[in-house]
Amino acid sequence: MDLAFVLTALITLAGAIAAVWLRNLVHAVLALAVSFTGVAAVYLQLGAQFLGFVQILIYVGAVAILIVFALLLTRGGEVPVGGVHASRWWVGALVSLAVLGVLGWAGAAADPAGAAEPSVLSVEELGRQLVTRWVVPLQVLAVLLTAALIGAVLLAWREDEPERTAADREAEE
Numbered sequence: 001m002d003l004a005f006v007l008t009a010l011i012t013l014a015g016a017i018a019a020v021w022l023r024n025l026v027h028a029v030l031a032l033a034v035s036f037t038g039v040a041a042v043y044l045q046l047g048a049q050f051l052g053f054v055q056i057l058i059y060v061g062a063v064a065i066l067i068v069f070a071l072l073l074t075r076g077g078e079v080p081v082g083g084v085h086a087s088r089w090w091v092g093a094l095v096s097l098a099v100l101g102v103l104g105w106a107g108a109a110a111d112p113a114g115a116a117e118p119s120v121l122s123v124e125e126l127g128r129q130l131v132t133r134w135v136v137p138l139q140v141l142a143v144l145l146t147a148a149l150i151g152a153v154l155l156a157w158r159e160d161e162p163e164r165t166a167a168d169r170e171a172e173e
Helices: 003-021 027-043 049-073 086-108 125-131 133-155 168-171
Strands: none
Touching: 003 027, 027 049, 049 125, 049 133, 125 133
């Protein structure tokens, strides 16, 4: 195996394991971002430049940072002690084994020899299609994500002191 691939795989796995085991949620999300970056590096090593850069832009640049912002806005960096169900670890292990079984079955059932040759689409052509043919769905998605972010900020907004009216201020004087 290639040494660069082995190092990238180890960094990706270390980030994923740290994301699962860290108790501080902000640190876990940052470890998840390291794992996302490792996946992008694997895509780049395989010659899939578009997928690698999309992985960096969307997952590292948007999803991970959005999760960090959500955690910081809601002031929830630590896992609550009473909210963790450590006694039910076997449920997570069972679900993980089921997902692994389905993925293994799908990989074994796939016929790579009979697969059609994928069409080659350049990044330039993809960009041209996004700003011509797909511009309306792209803009609708941008508005939807902006509305979701504004809604998350409004839900997380916590005022330290209740609003005081003019009558309240006069009564204090």
